[in-house]
Amino acid sequence: MEQVLRRNPALRGWLLVLPAAVFLIIFFMIPLLIVFVYSFLERGTYGGVIWQFTLENLARTFDPLYFSTFLRSVYIAILTTLISLLLGYPLAYFITTRPAHQRNLYVLALMIPFWTNFLIRTYAWLTLLRTHTGLINVSLTSLGIIEKPLPLFGNDFAIVLGLVYGWLPVMVLPIYAALERLDKSLIEAAQDLYASGAQVFRRVIWPLSLPGVVAGSMLVFIPSLGAFVTPAILGGGKSLMIGNIISNQFLAAHDWPFGSALSMLMMIVMLLATLIYFRWALREGVQP
Amino acid sequence: MANAFAVELRNVVKRFGDVTAVNNVSLQIRQGEFFSLLGPSGCGKTTTLRMIAGFEMPTSGEIYIDGEPLGYMPPNKRPVNTVFQHYALFPHMTVEQNVGFGLEMQGVDKAEIRRRVGEALEMVKLSGMEKRRPKQLSGGQQQRVALARALVNRPKVLLLDEPLGALDLKLRKAMQMELKALQEEVGITFIYVTHDQEEALTMSDRIAVMDEGVVHQVDEPENIYERPADRFVADFIGETNFIPARVVQLGPPVVVEIAGRVRVPAAWAEQGLSEGDQALLSIRPEKINLYEERELGEAGPTTARVEGRIQQMVYVGTDTRHTVRLADGSVLVARLQNIHTEEEPWTVGERTIVEWDAAHARVLRV
Numbered sequence: 001m002e003q004v005l006r007r008n009p010a011l012r013g014w015l016l017v018l019p020a021a022v023f024l025i026i027f028f029m030i031p032l033l034i035v036f037v038y039s040f041l042e043r044g045t046y047g048g049v050i051w052q053f054t055l056e057n058l059a060r061t062f063d064p065l066y067f068s069t070f071l072r073s074v075y076i077a078i079l080t081t082l083i084s085l086l087l088g089y090p091l092a093y094f095i096t097t098r099p100a101h102q103r104n105l106y107v108l109a110l111m112i113p114f115w116t117n118f119l120i121r122t123y124a125w126l127t128l129l130r131t132h133t134g135l136i137n138v139s140l141t142s143l144g145i146i147e148k149p150l151p152l153f154g155n156d157f158a159i160v161l162g163l164v165y166g167w168l169p170v171m172v173l174p175i176y177a178a179l180e181r182l183d184k185s186l187i188e189a190a191q192d193l194y195a196s197g198a199q200v201f202r203r204v205i206w207p208l209s210l211p212g213v214v215a216g217s218m219l220v221f222i223p224s225l226g227a228f229v230t231p232a233i234l235g236g237g238k239s240l241m242i243g244n245i246i247s248n249q250f251l252a253a254h255d256w257p258f259g260s261a262l263s264m265l266m267m268i269v270m271l272l273a274t275l276i277y278f279r280w281a282l283r284e285g286v287q288p
Numbered sequence: 289m290a291n292a293f294a295v296e297l298r299n300v301v302k303r304f305g306d307v308t309a310v311n312n313v314s315l316q317i318r319q320g321e322f323f324s325l326l327g328p329s330g331c332g333k334t335t336t337l338r339m340i341a342g343f344e345m346p347t348s349g350e351i352y353i354d355g356e357p358l359g360y361m362p363p364n365k366r367p368v369n370t371v372f373q374h375y376a377l378f379p380h381m382t383v384e385q386n387v388g389f390g391l392e393m394q395g396v397d398k399a400e401i402r403r404r405v406g407e408a409l410e411m412v413k414l415s416g417m418e419k420r421r422p423k424q425l426s427g428g429q430q431q432r433v434a435l436a437r438a439l440v441n442r443p444k445v446l447l448l449d450e451p452l453g454a455l456d457l458k459l460r461k462a463m464q465m466e467l468k469a470l471q472e473e474v475g476i477t478f479i480y481v482t483h484d485q486e487e488a489l490t491m492s493d494r495i496a497v498m499d500e501g502v503v504h505q506v507d508e509p510e511n512i513y514e515r516p517a518d519r520f521v522a523d524f525i526g527e528t529n530f531i532p533a534r535v536v537q538l539g540p541p542v543v544v545e546i547a548g549r550v551r552v553p554a555a556w557a558e559q560g561l562s563e564g565d566q567a568l569l570s571i572r573p574e575k576i577n578l579y580e581e582r583e584l585g586e587a588g589p590t591t592a593r594v595e596g597r598i599q600q601m602v603y604v605g606t607d608t609r610h611t612v613r614l615a616d617g618s619v620l621v622a623r624l625q626n627i628h629t630e631e632e633p634w635t636v637g638e639r640t641i642v643e644w645d646a647a648h649a650r651v652l653r654v
Contacts, residue, residue, distance in 0.1 A: 188343055189376035191363040193390035193437070203389075207380050 039260035047254040057261035066245060066262065073242040074269065076156060077225035080163040081171075084220045085213065087164070088171035092212070095172075096179045107176065110169045118166060122233045125162055129153040129234065154236025162230040167223060171216040178212025179205070214281045222270055242266060291355035294319045294445050294477035295340060300349035302335050302501075309335040311501035312349070317445075317479060322471050324480045324488040327498035328524070333481045336498070337447050340479065342366045353444060364393070369438035370447040374454060375430045377422035383409070383433050384418040390441040408440035411470070428459050435470070445477045452487065464491055485525050489513065497521045518558060519652045522570045529576075529620040533569040533651060535561050541589075544569055544651055547614035552592035553646035558653050568652045575648040576622035578610060578634065579641045590646040596620075598634045610634060612642055 005012050039057050041049040061067065095106045113121060128135045129152040137149035152158060182205065190200045228243030235241070242262065249259030295317040302310040310332040317323045325333035338344045340351055342363035351358045353367060369390065378386050387408055391401045409415050412432035422430055431451060438446055452460045452467075468491045471478045482488050488495050489509040496506045497520070505517040516522035519530070533544035535557065542554040546569055554569060561567055578598075587593060596612040599619065607623040614620065622642065634640065 183374075183376065185372050185374065185376040186378060188341075188363070189370070189372060189378070190389070190393075191343075192341060192368075192370045193441070194364045194393040195389075196364060196393075199393060204378060 035260045035263055038257050039264050041257050043255045043257050045254070047250075047256055049257055054257075057257045058264075060258060061261050061265045066242075069240060069245055070242050070262075070265065070269075072156075073225055076159055076163070076241060077221050077227075079156075079160050080167065080224040081217050081221045083160065083164050084168050084171040085217060088168055088216065089175055089209075089213070091168075092172045092175035092179055095176050096182075103180075107173070110172055113169065119229055119233075121166070122162055122230055125158075125165065126153075126233055129158055129161075153234065154238050158234035158236070159227075159231050159241070162234040163220075163224045163227055166230065167220040170219040174215035174219065175209060175212040178209040182208050210281050214277060217277065218274060221273060225270060226266060291352075292319065293317060293352070294321065294354065295479065296352040296355075297336070297340075298350050298352070300336070300339065300346045300351060302332070302339060302344060303347045308501050310339070310346075313498075313501070313503050314349075315496055315503065315506065317477060318493075320475050320477055322468065322478045322480065322491055322493045324482060324492040324495045325498060326482055326485060326488040326495050326524075328483055330500075331498040332501040333483075333498050334449055335501075337370075337449055337479060337481050340445070341368055341370050341447050367444040368447055369441050369443040370449065371434045371438050371451045373449045373451065375422070375434040375451075377430055377433055377437070379422055381421075382418065383414065383420050383422070383425070386422065386433055387437045387440055389437065394441070404440055405436075408436040411439070411473075412436045427455055428463065431455065431463065435467075439470075439474060439476070443476065445479060446471075448478060448480045450482055451480075453482075453484075460487075467491065489525075497524060499524070514648070515556070516570065516650065516652075519568060519570070519654070522650070522652060527573055527621070529571050529573060530568040530652075531571070531614070531620055532616075532618055533567050535563050535565045535567050535651065538563055541646070542651055547594050547596075547616045547618060550594045550615075552594065552649070553590055554592075554649040554651045555647050557651040561651065561653060566654055568654055570650045570652050571620070571644055571648055573609070573621045573623040574607070574625075576620070576642060576644045578612070578622055578624065579643055581639075581641060584641060584643075591643060592646055592649060593641055593643050596640055596642050598636050598638045598640055600636065601634060608633075612640060614642075 005015070038049055040053055040055070041057075042052040042054050044050055061070070095103055098106060126134075131137060131149050131151070131153050134149075134153060136152060137146075140146045141149060186204055186208070187200055190204045195203060226243045227241055228247050231241040231244055235244075246259050246262045246266070249255045249262065253259075293316045295315070297313055297315040300310055300313045301308065313332070313336060315336075325336055327333050335344060339346050340353075342358070342361060342365075345360055358366065378389065381389070384405055388401045388405045391404060396404075405418075406415070409418065412435055414429060414432050414436065417425065417429065417433075422433065425433065431454075434451065448467075452463050455463060464487055467478075480488070480491065489512070492509055494506060494508055495512050497504045497512060499520050505512060505521045507515070507517075512521065513525055516525060516528075522528045523530070531546050533546045535542075536545050536551060537543040538557055538561065542557045543551055544554055544567065545551050552569070557567070584593075594614060596614045598610060599613045600609075600611040602609040602611075603626075604623075605626075607625045610622045610624060612620055612622060620642065
């Protein structure tokens with residue numbers, strides 16, 4: 001056996017991925033396949049499915065009632081990604097300009113929020129944002145700065161705020177990694193070749209940090225599109241996203257096939273978004 | 289009217305915190321000159337270059353290009369271009385885009401950029417490589433792209449920061465010759481930073497030897513080697529003997545006492561020495577001859593002779609290094625060329641007369 005492996009480096013490689021591959025096939029591929037199959041079946045009365053082929057679930061996903069929520073979710077996810085990028089890029093850049101020993105501290109500080117459960121952190125935002133009893137509106141009204149409470153809660157604003165808060169660190173980390181790898185003499189070379197500050201950024205720093213931007217944006221966009229805790233709590237039950245509808249289909253409406261169909265649609269959109277985004281990044285001239 | 293000096297530094301100081309990287313450096317670099325800054329790592333040569341480029345601003349002092357003070361002018365406004373140590377080619381751009389970058393930033397129109405990029409690539413013998421990425425090129429080719437990228441802008445001064453350091457020896461030698469030829473062809477002032485003395489000696493019109501932020505000597509290669517201004521230069525450039533000496537007479541002629549009581553003449557004594565001072569007599573190993581007593585000819589007024597014993601002989605191909613011990617225990621090395629094959633070689637412990645001409649001997653401060 002040992003000799004066979006020694007003579008076969010390729011086989012050795014396959015042996016190494018085997019545990020992970022088995023794990024992923026059993027716990028990821030098979031459930032995914034089940035979701036795929038379920039989306040073509042009829043619903044059972046108390047959950048579950050009846051083994052009867054139908055396209056009706058998929059057709060229903062385009063019902064304006066659900067599809068509008070779906071589009072709004074895409075909009076919220078894009079908005080969240082853009083705001084995270086706008087906030088995260090300068091932050092990542094700032095960290096790379098610090099002395100080496102300070103950089104790790106900043107990265108650690110970014111990770112600290114993850115030590116607390118996401119649900120609890122989202123409830124913490126609730127106490128800040130609530131319309132009449134939230135800390136922000138109470139202090140502002142009692143100080144006489146505003147007369148009526150600001151609409152901070154139960155709307156898209158609250159959801160985007162909660163999502164940006166939740167996912168900003170995963171935007172910053174890959175951008176930071178890309179910027180840190182960037183050879184600083186390239187910046188000097190561009191300056192030396194008559195580039196202004198804006199041109200140095202546009203032509204050298206930005207394109208070379210794009211792999212980080214792409215990775216960070218994906219890491220923010222995907223969970224934002226599927227979010228359901230944040231809209232459930234900060235959306236105040238009024239402002240919902242596709243994730244809430246899917247969880248409702250499984251938990252409340254007991255319509256597993258329709259929930260599966262919505263999940264499939266979401267996955268297709270994520271896949272398309274990823275493809276489009278990567279193609280754009282490649283055109284910008286990123287070669288990882 | 290063009291100023292006589294392409295670049296001039298007046299009392300330039302650069303401090304990083306408590307560290308003085310460049311300490312009161314003044315240099316005058318002539319138009320069209322191949323000028324080298326030579327010194328060991330950390331001597332301030334790269335910092336000096338970076339101040340001319342504008343990446344660092346002097347703590348005090350002023351830098352002039354064509355007689356114009358640069359002040360705090362940022363690098364993108366300076367009429368100089370740099371060839372970086374590790375080339376710093378833009379990895380996401382093709383060779384063509386790299387070379388055209390400077391022209392594009394200056395707003396030169398597209399057709400003109402294409403023409404000049406083509407010319408520049410032809411000059412560095414890289415025609416046909418336009419569409420390649422830096423990663424697809426060898427080290428030597430990347431080096432040429434870096435050179436073309438800088439020269440295409442026709443800068444007043446080209447700054448080169450150890451540009452050949454990453455190349456292997458053979459390629460480096462070839463590139464040295466090519467660079468020198470290129471510089472003569474384009475007629476642009478080159479300021480070349482290197483720690484490689486041979487490189488500096490081969491390529492430069494003039495060399496500034498630096499150490500610990502201070503310029504020790506600015507001179508032509510031959511003078512740097514034959515007439516070092518102080519102990520550091522004599523020691524850093526090539527190999528030399530430092531024989532402990534006492535100044536007897538500052539002359540002319542200069543006379544010192546070595547190996548106890550032997551008086552020998554020397555060509556020159558460093559400023560600041562007085563009669564009676566302890567000093568060092570510097571003499572290059574290849575300027576020394578060894579004789580047996582019976583072989584000695586007539587001694588002229590500039591002949592220096594001292595007695596010693598052969599301590600060691602090491603054959604190094606073109607010559608043999610003879611280590612000779614003098615009466616007071618001091619040691620000197622003579623490199624004798626291996627041409628007289630019929631001659632009887634020396635043996636260890638044998639008595640010998642060491643002889644040199646005073647023209648090659650310099651008295652330096654300890």
